[in-house]
Amino acid sequence: MPLDPVVKTMLDQMAAAGGPTLREAGPEQGRQMLEMLALLEGEPVDVARAESVIVNDNIPARAYAATTGTPLPILVWYHGGGFVIGSLETADRISRKLAVGTGALVISIDYRLAPEHPHPAGPDDCFAALRWIVDHAADLGGDASRVAIGGDSAGGNMAAVTALRARDEGLPLRHQLLVYPVTDCTMSSASYEENADGCFLTADSMDWFIGHYLSAGTDAKDPRVSPLFADDLRGVAPALVITAEFDPLRDEGEAYAERLGDADVPVELKRFDGQVHGFFPLGSIWPAANEAVDLAIAKLKAALT
Numbered sequence: 001m002p003l004d005p006v007v008k009t010m011l012d013q014m015a016a017a018g019g020p021t022l023r024e025a026g027p028e029q030g031r032q033m034l035e036m037l038a039l040l041e042g043e044p045v046d047v048a049r050a051e052s053v054i055v056n057d058n059i060p061a062r063a064y065a066a067t068t069g070t071p072l073p074i075l076v077w078y079h080g081g082g083f084v085i086g087s088l089e090t091a092d093r094i095s096r097k098l099a100v101g102t103g104a105l106v107i108s109i110d111y112r113l114a115p116e117h118p119h120p121a122g123p124d125d126c127f128a129a130l131r132w133i134v135d136h137a138a139d140l141g142g143d144a145s146r147v148a149i150g151g152d153s154a155g156g157n158m159a160a161v162t163a164l165r166a167r168d169e170g171l172p173l174r175h176q177l178l179v180y181p182v183t184d185c186t187m188s189s190a191s192y193e194e195n196a197d198g199c200f201l202t203a204d205s206m207d208w209f210i211g212h213y214l215s216a217g218t219d220a221k222d223p224r225v226s227p228l229f230a231d232d233l234r235g236v237a238p239a240l241v242i243t244a245e246f247d248p249l250r251d252e253g254e255a256y257a258e259r260l261g262d263a264d265v266p267v268e269l270k271r272f273d274g275q276v277h278g279f280f281p282l283g284s285i286w287p288a289a290n291e292a293v294d295l296a297i298a299k300l301k302a303a304l305t
Contacts, residue, residue: 001245007274014200027084027115030085031081034085035087040282041282047099048068050062059128062095064099064108066099066103073104075106075148076129077095077108077155078126082154083157083210086155101294101297102297102304105142109129115212130149130162147172148177150175153201153277161223164223164227175304176240180243180278181252183249184252185225187203187207191249199277228252228255233260234263235265239257239268243271245274254269274288280293
């Protein structure tokens with residue numbers, strides 16, 4: 001189907017306004033640009049708890065809860081931003097929505113970013129944070145027996161990689177929410193060609209992101225980089241995978257969902273036709289985003305009950 005008319009209008013306005021590409025802007029300006037885009041998500045919803053915490057002694061995080069009741073199920077959230085940009089601030093509004101919708105304690109993780117900290121710093125932080133949160137769940141007001149993880153884009157990569165490591169290290173998870181995840185850093189799927197330009201996230205931006213994330217000599221097919229190439233996905237947490245039709249990452253997200261299903265992992269794949277990468281938190285301007293968030297919340301609530 002064609003681009004959602006609301007999405008097309010916004011993309012046309014952005015194109016008319018101009019501005020540098022991420023490659024032209026560089027990491028610092030790119031981070032500022034994403035923080036400005038996050039303002040399009042609307043006013044942050046009120047929560048009973050929104051506080052900064054330090055996990056594993058050195059990883060900044062932010063904890064959200066809609067209620068002061070305890071113990072709450074836990075959702076560990078990894079923000080998007082191509083491994084290079086993104087922060088607790090850019091994930092603030094969606095973290096609040098997920099906390100209110102699920103009734104869970106949502107803990108958003110500020111993992112280290114490239115190029116200052118290339119792979120494996122980010123996924124190492126994400127797993128270390130998860131293990132620490134499980135070990136200290138009671139102190140945080142959470143229930144260590146009801147833990148899910150999730151993330152969008154590069155955060156979806158972090159979640160998928162972390163879920164695999166959690167399986168291997170005997171850390172049980174109830175669910176993984178993968179929103180248009182990066183699962184194949186070779187950038188070789190057909191959707192990279194179909195949606196290379198004009199759909200918010202471009203193929204050139206992904207090349208720039210991954211070029212910063214992977215140091216020279218890092219194998220893009222290493223499953224700790226690209227979980228699509230893991231030898232065996234059996235036994236990982238059940239998943240919801242959300243993709244967007246006009247997204248360079250569409251095919252790799254859907255391929256990962258297929259591999260999960262082939263490995264007898266309970267998985268639901270939902271493609272949002274007419275949508276572009278980045279739509280998930282933008283319910284204030286793109287109605288389909290509310291449908292996606294509602295679906296994610298329903299799956300998380302069912303898994304964490």
